[in-house]
Every structure is written in C-alpha cells, then in structure tokens.
Amino acid sequence: xxxxxxxxxxxxxxxxCRRGDDCFIATSTFEWFPGVQIHRSTDMANWTLAARPLNxxxxxxxxxxxxxxxxxxxxxxxADERFWLVYTDVKRYDGNFKDAHNYIVWAEEIDGPWSDPxxxxxxxxxxxLFHDDDGRKYxxxxxxxxxxxxxxxxxxxxxxxxxxxxxxxxxxxxxxPVRNIFPGSAHGLVEAPHLYKRNGWYYLTSAEGGxxxxxxxxxxxxxxxxxxxxxxxDTHPLTAKDAPNSPLQRVGHGQIVETAAxxxxxxxxxxxxxxxxxxxxxxxxxxxGRETGIERCVWRDDWLYLEAGGVVPRLEVPSEASxxxxxxxxxxxxxDALPPEFQWLxxxxxxxxxxxxxxxxxxxxxxxxxxxxEQALVARRQEHLRYRAETTLHTFAPTTYxxxxxxxxxxxxxxxxxxxxxxEPGLGRALTILSCPGDYPDGKLDFTVQPSAIxxxxxxxxxxxxxxxxxxFYRQGGDWTAFGPRLDAAVLSxxxxxxxxxxxxxxxxxxxxxxxTGQGTPADFTRFDYTxxxxx
Numbered sequence: 001x002x003x004x005x006x007x008x009x010x011x012x013x014x015x016x017c018r019r020g021d022d023c024f025i026a027t028s029t030f031e032w033f034p035g036v037q038i039h040r041s042t043d044m045a046n047w048t049l050a051a052r053p054l055n056x057x058x059x060x061x062x063x064x065x066x067x068x069x070x071x072x073x074x075x076x077x078x079a080d081e082r083f084w085l086v087y088t089d090v091k092r093y094d095g096n097f098k099d100a101h102n103y104i105v106w107a108e109e110i111d112g113p114w115s116d117p118x119x120x121x122x123x124x125x126x127x128x129l130f131h132d133d134d135g136r137k138y139x140x141x142x143x144x145x146x147x148x149x150x151x152x153x154x155x156x157x158x159x160x161x162x163x164x165x166x167x168x169x170x171x172x173x174x175x176x177p178v179r180n181i182f183p184g185s186a187h188g189l190v191e192a193p194h195l196y197k198r199n200g201w202y203y204l205t206s207a208e209g210g211x212x213x214x215x216x217x218x219x220x221x222x223x224x225x226x227x228x229x230x231x232x233x234d235t236h237p238l239t240a241k242d243a244p245n246s247p248l249q250r251v252g253h254g255q256i257v258e259t260a261a262x263x264x265x266x267x268x269x270x271x272x273x274x275x276x277x278x279x280x281x282x283x284x285x286x287x288x289g290r291e292t293g294i295e296r297c298v299w300r301d302d303w304l305y306l307e308a309g310g311v312v313p314r315l316e317v318p319s320e321a322s323x324x325x326x327x328x329x330x331x332x333x334x335x336d337a338l339p340p341e342f343q344w345l346x347x348x349x350x351x352x353x354x355x356x357x358x359x360x361x362x363x364x365x366x367x368x369x370x371x372x373x374e375q376a377l378v379a380r381r382q383e384h385l386r387y388r389a390e391t392t393l394h395t396f397a398p399t400t401y402x403x404x405x406x407x408x409x410x411x412x413x414x415x416x417x418x419x420x421x422x423x424e425p426g427l428g429r430a431l432t433i434l435s436c437p438g439d440y441p442d443g444k445l446d447f448t449v450q451p452s453a454i455x456x457x458x459x460x461x462x463x464x465x466x467x468x469x470x471x472x473f474y475r476q477g478g479d480w481t482a483f484g485p486r487l488d489a490a491v492l493s494x495x496x497x498x499x500x501x502x503x504x505x506x507x508x509x510x511x512x513x514x515x516x517t518g519q520g521t522p523a524d525f526t527r528f529d530y531t532x533x534x535x536x
Contacts, residue, residue: 001316002045003323004248005270005291009383010506011037012290013073013192014267015128016257019083023257024050024110025267026076026085027292030505031412032343033350035060035071036087038110043321044265044294049340053085053105053114057348060117063373065346066093067412068503072100073192073253075128079137082106085114086139088125094152096159098144100125121174123164126207130195138225139168142191142206143180153502155210157188163206165226181227184208185218185235195225196256201302204229207253211290212500213283214241215252217268219304236311237304238268238295243312244282248293249273251313256297256304264297266304268313274385276490278467285468285490287411288382289506326383328531333361339528341380342510346373354378360394360524365403365515369434370413376523379410379510384532385467389509394458395524396513398423404434405513405523407461409470411492412503414443418512419461419472419483421523427453431474433484439497449484458526463509465489 007014011027018024025047027037035054039047054060054071062070075086084106091099102125103117120127120139127141143161150159166178182204184190192207201221208218216239220229240251254268270293273284296307296317308314331339336356344350353376355362363376389407396405398421406420417435424430430451436443460475470489473480490496492507509530513523 001322002294002319003316004293004313005272006045006047006294006323007039007292008288008326009291009381010289010508011292012269012504012506013126013253014255014269014292015073015075015194016255016265016267017076017078018257018259019078021260023259024076024083025292026074028073029071029343030068031062031065031070031346033060033062033346033348034343036074036085038076040110043319045319045321045323051111053107053112054087058116059105059114060089061348062089062346065089065091066372067414068505069093070346073126075194077129077131079131082108083110084129086120086127086129088127090125096146096148096151098125100144102127102141104129118170118173120168124161126192128194129168132225133197137168138165138195139174140165140193140195142193153498153500155189155501160184160189160191163190163193163204179226181225182206182220182229185231187214187216187218187235190218192253194255198299199302203256203304205254205256208236209239209241209252210501211250211494211504213250215239215250215269216241217252217254217266221302232303234311237306238266238311238313240270240312246312247272247280247315248313249282250286250290251293264299264304266295266297268293268295270313271494272385273495274467274490276468278385278469285493285495287467287489287493287507288385289494290504326532329529331528333526333528334359338378342378343380344378345375357524360526361511363405363511363513363523363525364520365405365513365523366520368514368516369408369416369418369512370436372413375512375514377408377410377510377512379408379508379512380528380530382409382465382507382509386465386533387509388462388464388531390460390462390527390529391511392458392460392526393421393523394526395522396421398429398521400517401425402516403514403521406511407463407472407509408512409463409465409489409492409507409509410512411496411507412505414439415492415496415503417470417472417487417492419463419474421454421459422451424451427451429454429456431459431483433472435487437488437491437496439502443497448487452483
C-alpha cells in the first residue's frame with residue numbers, strides 16, 4: 001500500500017513531472033528559505049528530498065514578506081532536455097493587493113545548478129508552463145482582481161478573475177495576445193491551472209474553493225488550447241468537501257502525471273485535522289499544514305476519474321511499493337553543512353543569522369522572533385502529530401532580558417511557543433516561555449510561567465507534542481524536568497488564530513535566538529533530535 005500523505009507535514013501545492021523512470025514533486029515553501037522543495041521517487045511511495053533550487057539572493061529575497069507569502073504554488077516540468085520551474089514571489093497578503101511576481105528558472109539536472117530567474121509577469125499567482133507538441137510554450141496563471149472586497153483571510157470569488165494564457169519563449173518572453181481561457185466553475189476561487197494534453201484534448205485542471213475545507217480539483221477540456229472548455233461530468237474529479245468523515249480533508253490543487261509504465265496518477269494537497277483533544281476531526285485544526293497525497297486514476301470517455309471511483313482519494317492506495325516508516329533523526333552539528341531537513345526564514349544571506357563551526361550550529365541573535373526581515377531561526381517541519389524534539393544549547397551568555405535563545409515550535413510570527421534561556425533582573429541566567437497563541441490583532445505575547453533561575457553551562461531542552469497539546473522540558477545534569485504548563489499545540493495550525501484561510505503553511509520545530517540590543521549575541525547548539533511518535 002501507498003499510504004497518504006506521501007509527503008507528510010507542510011508540503012502544499014504539489015506539481016509533478018517525470019523524466020525517464022524518475023518522478024519529481026515540487027511544493028510550496030512560502031516564507032521559508034531556500035525556496036521550493038523538490039522530492040524524487042521511482043515507486044510513487046517513497047520520496048527523498050532532491051533539491052531546494054531557489055537558494056541564492058539573485059533568485060529570491062523574501063525579507064519583508066508577510067507570513068504565508070513568498071513562494072506560492074510552483075510548477076515543475078521537463079522538456080527540451082531540461083527542467084523548468086515556474087514560481088511566484090507574493091509580497092503582500094492582507095488588503096486588496098497581492099503584488100505577485102512570476103519567474104522561470106531552469107536546470108539540466110534536478111540538483112542544479114539552477115539559472116538566475118527570468119521575470120514573466122505579475123498579473124496573478126499560481127503560474128504554470130505548458131509545453132505543446134509543436135514545441136511552443138504557454139504561460140498560464142490565475143488573474144487577480146483587486147477591485148473586490150477580498151481581504152486577506154476572507155477570499156471572495158470576484159477577486160479570482162479566471163485563467164490567463166499567453167505564448168512564451170525563452171528568447172522573446174511573452175508574445176501574442178493574452179486571453180482569459182477559463183472563468184472557473186460555479187464553485188469559485190479558481191487558481192492553480194495546469195494543462196495536460198492527451199488524445200487531441202487539452203485538459204485544464206485548476207484548484208477551486210480556497211485553501212480550506214471546500215477545496216477541490218476542477219477539470220475542463222477543449223479541442224483547442226484557447227477553448228472553449230467544457231466541464232468534467234463531475235466538475236471536481238478530486239475533493240473531500242462533501243465527505244466530512246474522510247481522514248483526508250481539504251483535498252485539491254494537484255497535477256496529472258503518466259509513468260513510464262503508462263499508469264496515470266494525480267497529486268493533491270490535503271490535511272489531517274484534529275480537534276482540541278487530539279482526535280481526528282472533520283473540521284478541526286491542521287498543525288501539519290497542507291500535505292501532499294497521490295491517487296491512481298483511469299481514463300473513461302476521455303475524462304479522468306479516480307481508479308476506485310467517487311471523488312474522495314483513499315488513505316491507502318494499492319501498490320507494489322509501500323512507504324518506509326520515518327526514522328528518528330539524531331543530528332550533530334559537527335560539519336560545515338546544515339542537515340537537509342532544516343530551513344530558515346526569508347533571508348538569502350544565512351551567514352548573517354547562523355554559522356556551522358564544525359562543533360556547533362551558532363545562531364547570531366538578530367531581530368525578534370516576530371520579525372519579517374532578519375531573525376535567527378533554524379527549524380525543520382513537524383511531520384507527525386506525535387513527536388519529541390530535543391536540543392542542547394551548549395553556550396549562551398545573555399546579559400539582559402532582551403537576549404533569548406532556545407527551542408521553538410513555530411507556525412508564524414503570531415503562532416509559536418518558545419522555551420528560551422534569557423537573563424532576568426534579580427535572577428541572572430533564567431529559563432522562560434514566550435508564547436503567542438493567535439493572529440494579529442488579538443495575538444500578543446503570553447508569558448505562561450514565571451522565569452526560573454538556571455545554572456551557567458550547557459542545558460538540554462525538549463518538547464513533547466501529542467497533537468493538540470505540547471509540554472516543554474529541560475535538563476541540566478540530572479533528569480528531565482517539565483517546565484511550564486501544557487500548551488495549546490492545535491493553535492499552531494492553519495486554522496489557529498483567525499481561522500481558515502488566515503494562514504496556510506505548517507508547523508516547524510527548531511532553534512531560535514534574538515538579541516534586541518543589536519549586539520548579535522551568539523548561541524551555540526550542538527545537536528537536534530527529532531523522534532516520531534515518541535512523546536511521553
């Protein structure tokens with residue numbers, strides 16, 4: 001069996017393509033750097049991280065991008081003996097505008113080197129590149145209409161103004177007329193277009209219904225690229241919007257691929273919501289964010305359908321391959337390379353926020369943990385509802401409460417819990433918790449525990465997460481000791497804070513440091529362990 005999701009944890013908007021026997025999935029990374037995750041597989045079940053191609057300032061600089069902005073919905077394709085990657089850098093979220101700039105990069109191999117970007121347009125987000133049989137290429141993206149009441153987390157149909165198509169070439173850029181080829185279905189919020197050609201038909205798949213529980217894949221087809229497009233008999237060949245008991249919710253936004261053996265598959269994003277007790281819930285909280293799933297499909301009457309029938313994808317898909325269980329990872333920062341699962345926020349200049357000495361990961365305290373510009377936070381995705389993470393803060397000598405370093409569970413600047421070593425007047429070196437359980441304007445720091453004096457020297461920090469709640473621990477030479485109350489982990493989710501559509505990334509856990517004095521006080525971490533399913 002292939003068990004969905006195949007890419008657990010924050011891996012949204014899966015674009016899939018094939019070269020030979022290898023399939024590749026590109027997913028959104030939003031404000032996390034480097035930009036775009038690409039995974040590789042030969043069996044559709046087991047996927048390994050192959051590249052994060054947007055890894056330098058000439059390709060991507062997200063300093064100042066708000067939460068849930070940055071890289072939206074990349075499209076990965078293979079043609080002309082090279083990989084093509086189309087992506088959007090979204091610069092604004094709240095308000096009527098998005099300021100969504102679309103670019104293309106390319107590489108002969110998936111691990112690069114990837115080119116500097118070529119700018120294409122800014123008329124809307126979720127772009128894709130279609131390679132037609134005659135060698136001509138077409139750029140497709142949704143059109144954003146700012147003349148509507150669509151504000152941030154309250155998307156309105158009128159702002160999603162159809163799918164634009166225009167011819168594009170590397171030599172000449174966009175050429176010829178730009179046409180709105182598809183207005184979407186009555187479901188509304190049409191975005192994420194992908195074109196696929198088969199038996200003389202152009203198939204246009206798109207995402208509709210927003211990123212929440214009404215999400216769906218919509219399909220239409222036409223004999224001519226420019227239309228007119230007729231709707232799929234079911235309109236939505238994949239969705240869970242009318243299936244509240246499905247363990248996979250928010251199903252939508254994916255792409256078709258045909259394997260070398262002639263099988264047809266369709267990727268999709270999904271989530272596995274829980275309630276405040278940590279149990280699966282039809283309309284709950286998704287701390288793992290939007291994840292990537294896959295389903296086997298069949299063609300009937302030149303239309304795509306799920307192999308098993310219906311429109312709701314399966315949790316388990318029969319296959320000759322099975323997903324390997326995720327191992328515990330015990331990382332020691334004893335080389336000059338950051339372990340591959342880690343990322344940081346926004347900046348293309350990582351040497352400003354961290355360095356690897358060969359014995360430790362050194363974070364340089366910069367702006368606050370709520371910054372949109374330059375914060376020293378290095379973390380990995382939460383991929384399991386139950387997990388334990390541990391780190392050792394080996395060296396940190398704060399002299400003021402404005403200097404903090406420690407272990408963080410982080411969704412965005414208004415949704416996080418931070419177990420921090422600091423300096424408190426009258427106590428000296430101390431342990432505290434900085435918590436922010438909600439979005440602006442209601443989100444503010446909640447100091448959930450009185451600071452406690454600790455000794456100088458190394459300190460071990462840990463968190464146990466059981467889905468809807470988490471508990472911090474510390475250790476200095478003895479046994480692990482719980483610190484502070486159990487905290488709400490469900491709020492660190494897409495639906496936490498101001499709710500559905502308010503944000504749509506996923507939770508991370510890792511190490512952070514800030515220094516509001518501007519001195520860049522360093523904090524040295526020597527290890528980070530992540531163990532699935534082992535919360536006490």
